[in-house]
Amino acid sequence: MAQVTLEVPRLLRDCTAGRAQVGFEADRLDTAHEAIRRDWPVLATHVFTETGEIRPHVLLLHNDRLTRWMPRLDVPLAAGDRLTIVQAVSGG
Amino acid sequence: MAERVVLRVGTVKGVYGFESDSDRRSWRVDRPLLPEWRVDSMLIDPEDPDHLLVGTSHEAWGATLRETRDAGETWTQTPLRPPDQPAEHPLRCIWQLVRAPQASRLYAGVADAALYVSDDDGASWGEVDGLTRHPSRPHWQPGNGGLCLHTILIDPHEPRRMWVGISAVGVFGTTDGGETWDALNVGLPPMTMTGSPDEDAMYCIHKIVLDGSNSDRLFMQFHAHTMTSDGTRSSGVFRSDDAGGTWEAIDRDLPLKFGFPMVLSPRGELFVMPLVSDENRVFDQGRPVVWRSESGGDAWRRLDAGPTDEPVFSGVLRDAMTLDLHEPTGVYVGTTGGDVFASADAGESWQRLPARLPRVLCVRAETYD
Numbered sequence: 043m044a045q046v047t048l049e050v051p052r053l054l055r056d057c058t059a060g061r062a063q064v065g066f067e068a069d070r071l072d073t074a075h076e077a078i079r080r081d082w083p084v085l086a087t088h089v090f091t092e093t094g095e096i097r098p099h100v101l102l103l104h105n106d107r108l109t110r111w112m113p114r115l116d117v118p119l120a121a122g123d124r125l126t127i128v129q130a131v132s133g134g
Numbered sequence: 135m136a137e138r139v140v141l142r143v144g145t146v147k148g149v150y151g152f153e154s155d156s157d158r159r160s161w162r163v164d165r166p167l168l169p170e171w172r173v174d175s176m177l178i179d180p181e182d183p184d185h186l187l188v189g190t191s192h193e194a195w196g197a198t199l200r201e202t203r204d205a206g207e208t209w210t211q212t213p214l215r216p217p218d219q220p221a222e223h224p225l226r227c228i229w230q231l232v233r234a235p236q237a238s239r240l241y242a243g244v245a246d247a248a249l250y251v252s253d254d255d256g257a258s259w260g261e262v263d264g265l266t267r268h269p270s271r272p273h274w275q276p277g278n279g280g281l282c283l284h285t286i287l288i289d290p291h292e293p294r295r296m297w298v299g300i301s302a303v304g305v306f307g308t309t310d311g312g313e314t315w316d317a318l319n320v321g322l323p324p325m326t327m328t329g330s331p332d333e334d335a336m337y338c339i340h341k342i343v344l345d346g347s348n349s350d351r352l353f354m355q356f357h358a359h360t361m362t363s364d365g366t367r368s369s370g371v372f373r374s375d376d377a378g379g380t381w382e383a384i385d386r387d388l389p390l391k392f393g394f395p396m397v398l399s400p401r402g403e404l405f406v407m408p409l410v411s412d413e414n415r416v417f418d419q420g421r422p423v424v425w426r427s428e429s430g431g432d433a434w435r436r437l438d439a440g441p442t443d444e445p446v447f448s449g450v451l452r453d454a455m456t457l458d459l460h461e462p463t464g465v466y467v468g469t470t471g472g473d474v475f476a477s478a479d480a481g482e483s484w485q486r487l488p489a490r491l492p493r494v495l496c497v498r499a500e501t502y503d
Contacts, residue, residue: 053170053195056211079218086217088195092224099194133194 043067044119046074049126050085057085071104072115074125089127099133102126137503139458140183141476141487143468144173144496149188149206152487156501158464158478163489167206175453177231177240178500187256189228189242197227199242199256214242214250214259223248223266229284230453235293243283247274247300249312262312265298270317273332277301277357284452287344287352297352297378302328302338305354307378321381323368325359341452343398350377353384353404353431355452358391359412367391371406373431384431390418395455399463403428403480407439407467409449420445424465424481437481439467446471453496460501468494 048064050057058064066081068074079086089100096102102109103126104117141152148171151164171190179185184205191197199212215225223246230243242250242259249262274281285299294311297318302325306315317334330336338357345351351374358370369383370391385391390408392415397405404427409415417423422440427433440446448471458464465477472491477484
């Protein structure tokens with residue numbers, strides 16, 4: 043398992059006790075999704091749809107790369123990697 | 135007489151508070167709360183003005199319930215549906231929050247249309263899935279505002295008896311606390327333009343109110359619509375005297391039938407606020423007008439609600455009119471243009487409150503000693 047950082051936008055920081063960054067362990071992008079749901083369920087409500095997809099106007103970046111267009115989410119994570127939650131411009 | 139009247143106005147960008155003493159002539163506006171969030175619904179604690187529950191949503195971030203007990207200094211968030219619980223239909227926003235007669239029980243109406251219940255004052259929620267198991271559910275179609283369960287009525291004398299209104303679906307009633315539901319649309323003009331093939335699910339209900347002193351009597355603002363190619367319009371305001379079993383039009387004297395909000399005071403004053411039509415959802419000729427009936431809808435009186443020195447070409451949404459419990463009744467209207475109009479005498483005279491807000495979605499008032 044790699045220790046990675048999740049960066050949280052200002053509007054959602056009440057879901058992480060006011061913290062802009064939280065650390066957690068995950069070995070791949072897909073298991074990172076599971077960790078977000080498990081460790082921050084209210085935050086997860088804002089990020090994921092009922093069917094488990096990233097919401098249409100939300101972007102999740104892996105080290106500044108968009109994950110939406112990745113063909114697979116079993117991408118390995120390395121220690122120090124960053125995941126960033128961003129509101130898409132389409133979201134208002 | 136109460137010493138303090140608190141008005142909360144939910145908008146597309148936050149909640150705004152107004153406060154007055156009991157004369158309701160001089161209002162102070164407070165700072166906005168949750169200014170980045172759409173506030174679709176609110177529930178003010180009648181015992182504590184600092185305690186507020188709001189249904190918030192956001193185009194990107196979705197919907198949750200938020201609660202403050204310190205007038206907005208701090209908030210807690212509760213999802214109505216846990217994120218690890220897969221669901222067939224999305225939860226887009228919380229349209230309605232209602233406190234039930236039972237201790238600690240709240241109901242929430244949401245889009246896509248469903249009813250949720252909490253028995254711990256909102257800390258946790260579950261779906262009343264008897265409603266969404268109704269056989270007509272596959273044919274439920276949205277209105278312009280979405281597929282929304284926007285009205286929840288509870289018989290104060292027998293709380294297992296309830297009614298809900300869903301756009302653009304219809305009225306459903308239960309007598310067993312939500313286990314089973316019946317469609318209650320007899321007498322309403324069918325609306326094939328909902329796109330639904332189901333006779334139980336083709337009615338665009340805009341608002342329903344329950345007469346608290348006679349729980350068999352309900353009133354409805356319906357989506358009056360063009361019914362024939364020659365322009366014949368349907369009725370828009372209805373009454374039921376058999377608990378929703380049948381509906382009868384009561385808008386013969388109303389020149390405009392289309393509208394969204396409807397409110398009923400404990401003294402039997404019924405208020406509606408018509409708009410031009412479903413094609414043009416603004417005040418007719420720029421004049422905000424409230425109509426009041428004190429005869430159960432048999433007769434109506436026109437009350438000009440807006441300023442006389444300039445036209446107001448905006449509209450009013452279904453939860454953006456409310457009353458207070460003073461006598462005479464206070465009436466409050468928030469518009470899609472961000473104005474808030476208030477009357478301290480049951481609609482006889484009006485003032486515009488001192489702020490222009492974002493588009494108003496819901497208005498709630500409460501009085502405190």
